[in-house]
Amino acid sequence: MNQFSVPLSRRGFLGAAGAVGGAMALAACGGQSKPPTAAGPTGSAAGSAYNGPKVTLAFWNGFTGADGDYAKKMVNQFNSETPNIHVNMNVFQWADLFQKMPAAVTSGNGPDIGAMHIDDIPTQAAQRVIVPIDSVANNLKLKESDFAPAVWQGGMYKNARYGIPLDVHCLGLFYNKDLFDKAGLDAEKPPTTKDEYMAALDKLKSKNIQGSWVSPFQFTGGLMFQSLLWQFGGDLYSSDVTKATWDSDAGVSALTWMVDLVKQGYSPKNVGQDADYIALKNAKNAMNWQGIWQVNEVTKLTTTHIGIAALPKIGTKGGVWGNSHQFVLPRSQGNDNSKVEAAAYFVSWFIKHGADWAKSGKVPADNNLAKSQAFTSITGLKPFADEVPDVHFPPSVAGINDATAKMYDAVNAAVLGKADPASALHTAAKQASQVLSDNSKKYG
């Protein structure tokens, strides 16, 4: 990645030019000749207890926010409670995790436990990076009725369970109470409808405050668009996930509404990565459609006061972007069954401590836990529990993120004024539908 990382002699440069291609080849090196060992935990215990020899487990995830600290705390607690198992946790950027983990698993250096989103699980299952863990689910006595259908289905691939649902994380309305006060708005009554939202924006505008910054990037403009799409009655994909449908009237209305916020001066033009959220914390932006994972950070702020509420209803019905973290067990090359059993026990232990995990800024995946007093009493999290019935999840289809990326491109182009919403969405949907058909051929 470094600009001059290839030391070059004058004679060797041709070879180095070839290395551009070679880099891809290197990335592709690996033990593809090894037979698939798609074996999950099979022992009768499968997570309910661990009586094997002392083992050390590697746990990889992408909890890069404040949630990483919580995960670490829980891992430490697990390690002290369970002398025979030592878990080492490694945190990566999610995007890096999905480059590293498959390569590591293929070469036999993969972790023993992983966490993933439901839209990653089918891709990784199809590529045999992770193994089925039905037995762990059975031992945990997970019941379909305890979970949102998408969360339950999201851990499945081809009728086998690969993911144990850990949490639900979704979008909420983060607003700056100090700016609300300044504009004469009731800081305890954030807007809940389109009319209230626009009225609040006008009041803020009269005090020279641009009240709702629109990010052109996935975080959080792309997530805002998806929420609006569902609010206007649309959906990302056709029900059989063969066609992208975000260029429907609902999609165009949703994106047009976002772009109009910019055009009418409620948002600055050209908002950079994360600038919407940073400006909220700097008391420059009044309202931000932001992820639950930031709750711990904003509640700790002393320089300004941030309120958290459920997303306002801009369209005709409730709609909130959400996703779910699930535990997975990466395929192991060795025959060390005690490691697999230990990993299953760790996963079970973590799930049983779901209420603690919620404190990291998550809604528990288990509906009963999400409704419990233990959860709703956590500062800042109650609005998210109320939203749960409106949360929509990405579909669990192998390679789906290749298609969804096109939608983020469209949001970027439209919000930055490079294309009008309808044509940006249409172009992206057409490309995404092609990707879907390619992927269904590839992953079968």
Added chain:
Amino acid sequence: MTTSTVVRATPRVSRRAGRVRRSGPATPYLFLAPYGVLFVGFILLPAIYGLWISLHDYDYLLPHQPWVGLRNYTDLFKSGSRDGADFWRSIRATVIFTVFSVPLLVTIPLGIAMLLNRKFPGRTFFRAVFFTPYVLGVAVVGVLFRFLLDPTIGLLNFYLGKLGLPDQTPWTTQVPWAWVGLVGMTVWWTLGFNAIIYLAGLQEISPELYEAAEVDGATAWQKFRNVTLPGLRPVLLFVMTLTILASANMFGQSWLVTKGAPDNATRTAIFYISQVGLQQYRQGVAAAMSYVVAIILICVSLLMFRLFRQRDV
């Protein structure tokens, strides 16, 4: 000019017979062997393997890699194919970046090297100052400049506003400003490396040549034109070639600072190839695109050598 070192290094003893043989026919090859092993193992074989990959619908994680022949290549030239338009747009972005960054990265470091080649107090300190940014990794520089250049909350626009200048310039989210930002940060980051190479080249030029020029009454410009530049020619070719290749491989800066915005206008070729190969798990197409990029770079480099050679005549 470069031959002077070779003359000096020729050993006088080698012709005497009857002594321990200091060199055999295999000697040069043995000395080359360590590099040869690395070259074959990490460049040649992977490159050939990459060619093989590019002929398949390749995902190293799947059990079957269907043979597709040249389709990964021909698709790139077909309108309406999945990657064609995006790929050539990313090549265009790479060309724009290279065309604007290379002249700056070839000339500014030369000026700095000439300044740093003079004798003045604190010279070593300034040499370190100019080289220091290069030590930083792209991740550090990228995050740093993302916040310096941010259009709404960035430090640069903040201070421009304080000076009464426009304070809304979208340095990371609109072209052409994003290119100004990306080229600017790259120049700041990497000029130290080129300056050091130039400095080494300048120190190779014999002071007698400057003295002779002065005796002939040459002005400073004439000395630069007739002594410094010719003396630096091999170094110049090296720096040019290296900078073009490095700029053509630009990835980290736009990945971190612009994320390709707006509308993927700053998504470079390597950026796109990495998305296809490592995020979409389509290594076959990615390898094919890498080969197209490699062929373009080979052509550009050959052109460079030809240009410099013709001037020699």
